[in-house]
Amino acid sequence: MSREAWLDFRLYVITAQSNHPGKPVVDVIEQTLIGGAQIVQLRNKTGTRAEVLEQAKALRLLTRKYNVPFIINDYPDIVIETDADGVHLGQEDMPVAEARRLLGPDRIIGISTHNLDQALAAERDGADYIGVGPVFPTDTKPGRAAVTTSYVAEAARHVSIPFVAIGGITLDNVDLVLAAGAKRICAVSAIVGSDDPASVCRSFLRRIEAAGGKAEIANKKSLTVNGRQELTSARTVEELVQQLGQQNKKLIIELNGVIVQRAQWTATELQDGASIEMVHFVGGG
Structure with a gap:
């Protein structure tokens, strides 16, 4: 499948071991895939490289089973070693151009952004997609100020590449994010921290589908x-x-x-x- 086809997703899921202590990451992520998650990112900020590599190998096998793209946060070398589909970078990580040099033209490169200037810079630098957030306060990014739905609306108006809204998004507030113009949603704790990740994924997808193409809602x-x-x-x-x-x-x-x-x-x-x-x-x- 082409890189462009991989990016035609609506629900993006990120691992977060702290949200489900005692449950293996692979088991939780498989539940999200059963529920319809369309892209998976391995994010492990506390583990050793060896631990990240072990998780990456297992998730690579799982995502191939469900035919969804697999992204690794921060480790382009592990992307290559496990034949993952791409890397996700932060603003303090290596430049997009350097990641592209390492990974080649066919892998996905995403980058987190927190304002429109960063978004437009990522687009100019050749990123395939951007993260827009955190939309709401979130324990996943402690100390990071929420960008609110205002930035989501700015991205919808001015950014040409795909963007995914992320940060503190739950079933209680996702409609506000969709109304601001988001077409792609990433939820972390709301999904992987739930008792039934598959069911929560289905609920998110129903909300996203219901909001699709409704210009009158997007203008609110x-x-x-x-x-x-x-x-x-x-x-x-x-x-x-x-x-x-x-x-x-x-x-x-x-x-x-x-x-x-x-x-x-x-x-x-x-x-x-x-x-x-x-x-x-x-x-x-």
Whole structure:
């Protein structure tokens, strides 16, 4: 199968031994493949090279059995040794051009990105796909600030190569990510840390399929309103107030920490990822 065909995936799964202590990685990943996972990455940041190699050999056999591409994080030499399909790099790892020199023209090279500048640089450098994230806070990337769905929307508008949204994505928030324009989803702990990885994979795939091609959903914004996530087509504060049925109430509205005066509601545009506090007050004497 060609590299382009391998990249026609929707659900990307990454290993995470810490999410399933006592369960072999191969057994957990096989459950994800039974559930429909379409690409697998081996990510082991704590093991020795020998341990990573052992896992890679086992996962290479498993992914061949299910005819899905197999990616290894950080180790292009192990990619070659196990005949894996590609490598995934971080921003601090070797340049894409160096990885391409080592791996040749036919293997997949992906790279994590955290902003649009990095995404466009990866595209120029010849990456086959990029990771966009972490979309939400995640224990997999402790200390890394969430990029929110705003960056997902930017990638959808400006990046030509495939991108996969990753980081803190669960069945509770995946619709927000898809609405921002993502077509490919990677979930780690939500899948491999679950009691039934196969079932969770099927649920993710149903959500992704349901969102496919719905432009009216992709044009909506993800906002945080009084601490809760809202998906809305509202363009301004005034439209949001009306959509939420609050137009007849006395409100104080704070947008990203700044109070918006009533006279400015119509002119104040909303951006994806904005945080809004609406306080309803009752006058008294």
